[in-house]
Amino acid sequence: MPKPTFFNLPEEKRIRVVDAAIDEFANNSFQTAGVNRIVDNAGIAKGSFYQYFNDKEDVFRYILEVTGERKLKYLTEMVANLEKYDFFDLMKELFAGGIRFAMENPKLAAIGNRFIKETDPLFKEKILGEMAPKSNLFLEQMMEKGIAKGELDPHLDVRFSAYLLTNISISISEYYQFHVGDDYQHFLPYVDKALAMLKHGMKNPQT
Amino acid sequence: MPKPTFFNLPEEKRIRVVDAAIDEFANNSFQTAGVNRIVDNAGIAKGSFYQYFNDKEDVFRYILEVTGERKLKYLTEMVANLEKYDFFDLMKELFAGGIRFAMENPKLAAIGNRFIKETDPLFKEKILGEMAPKSNLFLEQMMEKGIAKGELDPHLDVRFSAYLLTNISISISEYYQFHVGDDYQHFLPYVDKALAMLKHGMKNPQT
Amino acid sequence: MPKPTFFNLPEEKRIRVVDAAIDEFANNSFQTAGVNRIVDNAGIAKGSFYQYFNDKEDVFRYILEVTGERKLKYLTEMVANLEKYDFFDLMKELFAGGIRFAMENPKLAAIGNRFIKETDPLFKEKILGEMAPKSNLFLEQMMEKGIAKGELDPHLDVRFSAYLLTNISISISEYYQFHVGDDYQHFLPYVDKALAMLKHGMKNPQT
Amino acid sequence: MPKPTFFNLPEEKRIRVVDAAIDEFANNSFQTAGVNRIVDNAGIAKGSFYQYFNDKEDVFRYILEVTGERKLKYLTEMVANLEKYDFFDLMKELFAGGIRFAMENPKLAAIGNRFIKETDPLFKEKILGEMAPKSNLFLEQMMEKGIAKGELDPHLDVRFSAYLLTNISISISEYYQFHVGDDYQHFLPYVDKALAMLKHGMKNPQT
DNA sequence: AATGAATGAGGGTTCATTCAT
DNA sequence: CATGAATGAACCCTCATTCAT
Numbered sequence: 001m002p003k004p005t006f007f008n009l010p011e012e013k014r015i016r017v018v019d020a021a022i023d024e025f026a027n028n029s030f031q032t033a034g035v036n037r038i039v040d041n042a043g044i045a046k047g048s049f050y051q052y053f054n055d056k057e058d059v060f061r062y063i064l065e066v067t068g069e070r071k072l073k074y075l076t077e078m079v080a081n082l083e084k085y086d087f088f089d090l091m092k093e094l095f096a097g098g099i100r101f102a103m104e105n106p107k108l109a110a111i112g113n114r115f116i117k118e119t120d121p122l123f124k125e126k127i128l129g130e131m132a133p134k135s136n137l138f139l140e141q142m143m144e145k146g147i148a149k150g151e152l153d154p155h156l157d158v159r160f161s162a163y164l165l166t167n168i169s170i171s172i173s174e175y176y177q178f179h180v181g182d183d184y185q186h187f188l189p190y191v192d193k194a195l196a197m198l199k200h201g202m203k204n205p206q207t
Numbered sequence: 208m209p210k211p212t213f214f215n216l217p218e219e220k221r222i223r224v225v226d227a228a229i230d231e232f233a234n235n236s237f238q239t240a241g242v243n244r245i246v247d248n249a250g251i252a253k254g255s256f257y258q259y260f261n262d263k264e265d266v267f268r269y270i271l272e273v274t275g276e277r278k279l280k281y282l283t284e285m286v287a288n289l290e291k292y293d294f295f296d297l298m299k300e301l302f303a304g305g306i307r308f309a310m311e312n313p314k315l316a317a318i319g320n321r322f323i324k325e326t327d328p329l330f331k332e333k334i335l336g337e338m339a340p341k342s343n344l345f346l347e348q349m350m351e352k353g354i355a356k357g358e359l360d361p362h363l364d365v366r367f368s369a370y371l372l373t374n375i376s377i378s379i380s381e382y383y384q385f386h387v388g389d390d391y392q393h394f395l396p397y398v399d400k401a402l403a404m405l406k407h408g409m410k411n412p413q414t
Numbered sequence: 415m416p417k418p419t420f421f422n423l424p425e426e427k428r429i430r431v432v433d434a435a436i437d438e439f440a441n442n443s444f445q446t447a448g449v450n451r452i453v454d455n456a457g458i459a460k461g462s463f464y465q466y467f468n469d470k471e472d473v474f475r476y477i478l479e480v481t482g483e484r485k486l487k488y489l490t491e492m493v494a495n496l497e498k499y500d501f502f503d504l505m506k507e508l509f510a511g512g513i514r515f516a517m518e519n520p521k522l523a524a525i526g527n528r529f530i531k532e533t534d535p536l537f538k539e540k541i542l543g544e545m546a547p548k549s550n551l552f553l554e555q556m557m558e559k560g561i562a563k564g565e566l567d568p569h570l571d572v573r574f575s576a577y578l579l580t581n582i583s584i585s586i587s588e589y590y591q592f593h594v595g596d597d598y599q600h601f602l603p604y605v606d607k608a609l610a611m612l613k614h615g616m617k618n619p620q621t
Numbered sequence: 622m623p624k625p626t627f628f629n630l631p632e633e634k635r636i637r638v639v640d641a642a643i644d645e646f647a648n649n650s651f652q653t654a655g656v657n658r659i660v661d662n663a664g665i666a667k668g669s670f671y672q673y674f675n676d677k678e679d680v681f682r683y684i685l686e687v688t689g690e691r692k693l694k695y696l697t698e699m700v701a702n703l704e705k706y707d708f709f710d711l712m713k714e715l716f717a718g719g720i721r722f723a724m725e726n727p728k729l730a731a732i733g734n735r736f737i738k739e740t741d742p743l744f745k746e747k748i749l750g751e752m753a754p755k756s757n758l759f760l761e762q763m764m765e766k767g768i769a770k771g772e773l774d775p776h777l778d779v780r781f782s783a784y785l786l787t788n789i790s791i792s793i794s795e796y797y798q799f800h801v802g803d804d805y806q807h808f809l810p811y812v813d814k815a816l817a818m819l820k821h822g823m824k825n826p827q828t
Numbered sequence: 829a830a831t832g833a834a835t836g837a838g839g840g841t842t843c844a845t846t847c848a849t
Numbered sequence: 850c851a852t853g854a855a856t857g858a859a860c861c862c863t864c865a866t867t868c869a870t
Contacts, residue, residue, distance in 0.1 A: 036861090157397070161404065461831050470866095582788070676841075
């Protein structure tokens with residue numbers, strides 16, 4: 001947790017620091033990210049950095065938290081009244097929302113996705129600490145509901161499927177980022193395609 | 208490309224070097240991998256390393272190549288006569304093969320998967336250089352055939368779907384690695400689940 | 415010398431500061447002691463510290479002074495009417511008193527002993543400044559009296575012997591601290607042993 | 622333990638490094654000693670230092686070892702045939718030898734004495750590791766022999782007395798260093814005084 | 829008088845790469 | 850072709866002190 005000093009900072013400066021950190025972690029893994037670059041870009045003294053944070057891990061965790069909060073806020077505002085949706089519509093909203101979020105916040109998306117894909121489980125656990133990995137839980141609940149409502153195949157393995165959907169969502173969002181570019185409208189069909197595939201399968205319906 | 212010196216090495220030594228490098232890149236990202244550990248584990252002198260390779264990038268690229276070749280060989284031997292399979296059976300073989308490969312070659316799998324998930328496109332491009340990303344091409348061809356044979360929905364976006372399938376395959380293989388453990392037999396049902404989902408969709412077939 | 419500000423402080427706060435400083439210098443050498451820890455434990459602001467003291471040296475000198483005063487007061491109260499004692503009884507009182515003081519004031523004793531053992535003469539001189547090294551003077555006077563009264567060997571080198579006795583006293587007190595533990599009664603025999611050795615020599619009296 | 626690299630160094634350079642380290646640790650405690658100053662004075666690159674030693678602790682331990690060995694060699698050569706001496710003559714040789722060693726190797730003596738006086742028992746233990754604290758053991762054995770031969774008072778507490786003698790020896794050697802200066806001849810009487818005190822006691826023999 | 833953020837030199841350590849032998 | 854010592858920039862982090870409020 002950042003030190004109180006950090007939260008007492010004038011907003012303008014605090015934002016400068018946060019932005020510099022986001023920039024750094026968007027372009028680098030935790031290991032290769034550099035405190036030096038952060039302080040240079042934030043325009044603060046090296047010592048000041050350590051008045052705000054305990055260490056590199058501290059900023060990283062904080063930025064990750066900010067990332068998670070912003071994305072969660074973004075998505076929850078989007079799917080305000082969950083009840084209206086059936087599972088696939090919800091999925092579509094979430095996938096599309098994930099992409100739109102990545103489009104509007106490419107750096108945050110990069111940070112989040114990079115961390116989700118992190119392979120070292122010890123590092124992951126150390127960073128996450130108490131931060132709950134909420135996203136999958138939410139998805140699992142949605143799937144349970146979907147099954148209960150008869151929308152989803154009751155034979156689905158919920159845990160496994162939720163895991164897979166999360167990864168698919170990220171894959172889609174990165175496909176967009178690297179292959180399609182900035183045009184969001186142009187990309188929506190891809191979401192539809194992916195969902196159609198997930199919904200109806202890839203099997204030719206004629207047969 | 209490794210220097211000629213490397214390929215002139217007595218086989219025993221060359222293998223020692225390759226193994227040490229594989230070990231290192233299996234446990235570390237390119238950035239955090241250390242030349243020191245490689246030379247120590249290979250039992251060669253630091254200077255020798257630079258007689259064989261131009262720099263760290265050079266070994267990494269080479270190891271990546273080796274990884275790709277071995278996996279490709281593994282898979283192609285497995286699905287010797289492609290013609291017999293319909294697309295979903297082929298998919299199943301490939302998914303299961305990917306997992307079995309990861310089980311039998313966990314280090315190579317770790318290296319490959321880590322690199323596929325690499326987010327920095329500049330780094331990726333720099334490393335790949337001329338190395339073609341063959342795997343997706345192969346999948347795309349399979350899908351084209353599947354469509355031609357009427358097995359697959361002709362509305363599928365081939366490029367996009369191939370990309371997605373690759374990612375899904377990796378995700379499954381990693382789910383196996385971290386959640387299920389060493390028992391391959393125990394894991395096959397997950398492959399079936401994933402494929403059923405892709406084949407028939409998640410939609411409840413009753414409705 | 416602490417600034418006037420320090421002495422104008424409400425007693426409760428001044429004591430908090432002094433205690434925190436004593437704590438820090440009891441557990442650390444001057445060099446490794448940290449102003450941060452002092453202000454934290456005292457519950458004052460970093461800036462306040464520099465309103466009270468010129469620098470780290472300043473607190474240290476002050477704490478050393480306090481230490482000396484308290485020990486001197488302790489010992490002088492103990493040996494209230496010096497005249498009654500012969501030199502060796504006095505010595506015994508002083509040695510035992512030194513140990514009891516160390517037992518009752520382990521932190522102060524640690525600070526004092528550490529400084530006495532300080533090897534850098536420039537540092538020692540810089541710190542001591544005008545503070546006279548009173549303790550040795552007192553001992554020297556006692557020895558002069560002892561010689562005059564015929565209790566001590568007139569061939570003793572007073573300055574040198576006083577120096578040695580001081581060091582021996584500290585050594586004993588530290589032997590107690592690390593080897594014997596908290597039981598003061600249990601330790602008194604060691605004082606007797608040391609004094610017997612100093613009084614009668616180590617030579618076998620039989621010969 | 623220094624790395625092999627260090628011992629493979631050309632002698633001239635190795636000595637430069639050792640000398641620079643000795644200089645640094647003679648003038649500073651372990652904590653305040655600086656790797657920077659060592660490498661500057663040795664005229665080597667910062668990185669080279671870490672080719673020779675694992676860390677600061679490593680050099681320190683090594684220098685301490687060198688110190689101990691040299692002093693031991695010095696003393697054992699001096700008291701070649703122990704058997705001839707009675708305990709007090711031996712003591713005299715050892716005290717005088719300690720002083721002469723300190724005179725001829727003031728830096729090594731400073732390092733050794735500083736470490737013996739070190740108060741933090743955890744640090745002491747960490748540094749010493751397997752290095753046995755031989756000196757006291759040797760003294761204790763000498764005292765046992767002295768008692769057996771009837772030279773020493775059989776009531777002496779051997780462990781305690783050995784500890785005390787070691788400290789007294791150091792105290793004397795430091796008294797010499799700071800109060801008497803470089804003239805060894807001029808100082809020998811002090812050794813006699815101290816020993817006479819220890820041998821016959823401080824009590825006036827007339828009474 | 830009290831505060832606490834700002835500072836920057838310095839701390840120990842790592843590392844890919846070079847180069848003389 | 851093998852070797853392993855040499856290098857120095859960069860790494861993360863600490864600290865006594867200053868200064869504006």
